[in-house]
Amino acid sequence: MKGYHDIAGxxxxxILDQIAEQRTRxxxxxxxxxxLVAVGSGKGGVGKxxxxxxxxxxxxxxxxxxxxxxxxxxxxxQARMAGVQHAVFVPGREKAALPRTPTGIGVFSMGSVIPxxxxxxxxxxxxxxxxxxxxxxxxxxLGEILGAFEWGxxxxxxxxxxxxxxxxxxxxxxxxxxASFVLVTIPSQVARGVVARSVAALxxxxxxxxxxxxxxxGYYCRDCNAVKPLFAADASAGFGIPCLGNVPFDPDxxxxxxxxxxxxxxxxxxxxxxIDAIARRLLDELNExxx
Amino acid sequence: MKFLCVPCDSxxxxxxxxxxxxxxxxxxxxxxxxxxxxxxxxxxETQMVQSLGVKIGPAGAPAESAGKCPFGAMIPAAGTAAAPxxxxxxxxxxxxxxxxxxxxxxxFVRPMARTGIERFARERGVVEIDETILDAAREFFGM
Numbered sequence: 010m011k012g013y014h015d016i017a018g019x020x021x022x023x024i025l026d027q028i029a030e031q032r033t034r035x036x037x038x039x040x041x042x043x044x045l046v047a048v049g050s051g052k053g054g055v056g057k058x059x060x061x062x063x064x065x066x067x068x069x070x071x072x073x074x075x076x077x078x079x080x081x082x083x084x085x086x087q088a089r090m091a092g093v094q095h096a097v098f099v100p101g102r103e104k105a106a107l108p109r110t111p112t113g114i115g116v117f118s119m120g121s122v123i124p125x126x127x128x129x130x131x132x133x134x135x136x137x138x139x140x141x142x143x144x145x146x147x148x149x150x151l152g153e154i155l156g157a158f159e160w161g162x163x164x165x166x167x168x169x170x171x172x173x174x175x176x177x178x179x180x181x182x183x184x185x186x187x188a189s190f191v192l193v194t195i196p197s198q199v200a201r202g203v204v205a206r207s208v209a210a211l212x213x214x215x216x217x218x219x220x221x222x223x224x225x226x227g228y229y230c231r232d233c234n235a236v237k238p239l240f241a242a243d244a245s246a247g248f249g250i251p252c253l254g255n256v257p258f259d260p261d262x263x264x265x266x267x268x269x270x271x272x273x274x275x276x277x278x279x280x281x282x283x284i285d286a287i288a289r290r291l292l293d294e295l296n297e298x299x300x
Numbered sequence: 301m302k303f304l305c306v307p308c309d310s311x312x313x314x315x316x317x318x319x320x321x322x323x324x325x326x327x328x329x330x331x332x333x334x335x336x337x338x339x340x341x342x343x344x345e346t347q348m349v350q351s352l353g354v355k356i357g358p359a360g361a362p363a364e365s366a367g368k369c370p371f372g373a374m375i376p377a378a379g380t381a382a383a384p385x386x387x388x389x390x391x392x393x394x395x396x397x398x399x400x401x402x403x404x405x406x407x408f409v410r411p412m413a414r415t416g417i418e419r420f421a422r423e424r425g426v427v428e429i430d431e432t433i434l435d436a437a438r439e440f441f442g443m
Contacts, residue, residue: 010304010306010309011304011309011311013302016302016304016311017311018302018311019301019302019314020302020303020311020312020313020314020328021313021314021315021328021357021358022314022354022355022356022357022358024301024352024354024356027353027354027355028352028354031353031354096416096441097412097413097416097417097419097420097437097441098405098409098412098413098416099413099416099417099434099437099438099441100401100402100404100405100413100434100438101401101404101434101438102401103404104404104405105404105405105406105409105413106438106441108441109441122408122409122412133347133350134322134323134343134346134347134350135322135343135344135346135347138343138344138347141344141347141348142344142347142348142350142351143351145348145351145352146350146351146353149351149352149353150353152353153353153406154406157405157406
């Protein structure tokens with residue numbers, strides 16, 4: 010009797026061919042992107058999204074072609090931070106044009122599609138059982154987005170990841186070896202413990218770990234023009250990967266993120282200086298020359 | 301998943317797919333002896349296939365499982381290929397070429413695209429959206 014591998018095809022639906030075609034569409038869509046940099050952590054609330062848009066702004070200011078993919082479909086924040094909540098999606102010749110910020114950063118965020126008063130939901134034959142299929146559906150949607158928008162010719166596509174060490178690794182598997190990772194932590198043992206798990210999980214993959222950023226590394230007081238401690242003194246060792254920099258918490262930066270005004274906030278502060286240094290370090294790690 | 305007619309030792313061919321309340325009735329037949337079987341999926345199995353974003357059915361058959369807008373339940377205008385603009389006093393028409401371009405973009409952003417582009421056109425006193433207007437909108441809004 011014939012076995013599975015003795016039979017070519019599946020009798021009609023070509024499921025494996027369809028999966029291969031999906032992957033080809035994703036690869037074609039990203040063919041013009043030089044560097045895929047995923048910003049993750051594992052821990053939520055450490056400032057992944059803030060660092061993502063801030064890095065994109067600094068890189069754009071240096072003349073690089075940059076876009077952001079907000080891969081956190083369930084808690085998208087880039088639309089608000091980048092000021093593209095009410096973006097108009099325009100059909101191009103074959104694909105949809107990517108909304109852009111006033112400074113020229115392309116941004117796809119589910120926050121441009123779904124109002125903040127609603128949660129992402131899918132039609133389902135198995136409603137109430139989303140734990141059995143939802144992650145698969147979200148990655149299929151990610152593939153659809155990557156294949157359907159014009160990412161064009163980019164120096165960097167920065168991917169803002171959702172929290173979860175497991176999710177971080179799933180994105181490594183989805184994007185494959187060409188995606189490099191930057192992990193974000195804060196100076197707390199709880200956060201560092203979760204980030205250490207993400208480092209361990211990613212270490213089993215071929216993806217490059219560019220380094221980590223310690224966010225909320227002190228508190229920037231504009232009145233004193235000084236950085237003061239925000240967390241208890243932390244003498245923890247690193248994660249065995251490069252430290253790309255430390256960013257102090259800046260209330261003004263946080264406030265302007267809420268209003269999509271980051272570009273104007275990124276001036277003359279300890280936080281902006283730190284992010285600029287991280288952008289330079291990131292370019293060095295990627296061996297990316299100035300344009 | 302593949303199906304084998306054991307008596308003939310021959311791969312079976314997919315014939316029809318009928319959706320029914322969260323289940324798929326997938327009929328296969330043996331090209332040698334003509335014997336037919338039906339695979340009836342439960343809701344979990346149906347949803348797993350849908351989640352992969354693939355279509356179940358013979359080549360060329362209309363897609364039942366994968367073509368639906370993922371946000372159909374939450375975006376009222378989603379899934380309507382040509383949402384009427386008649387509610388607005390300044391009705392804007394779309395040429396066939398412009399409609400074809402709109403159909404190229406993901407279904408879940410089409411209603412927003414239509415609304416935004418019609419507003420863009422009205423603000424410029426344009427009553428017909430053609431490819432020139434789409435190119436202008438793309439230049440204005442897109443990357």
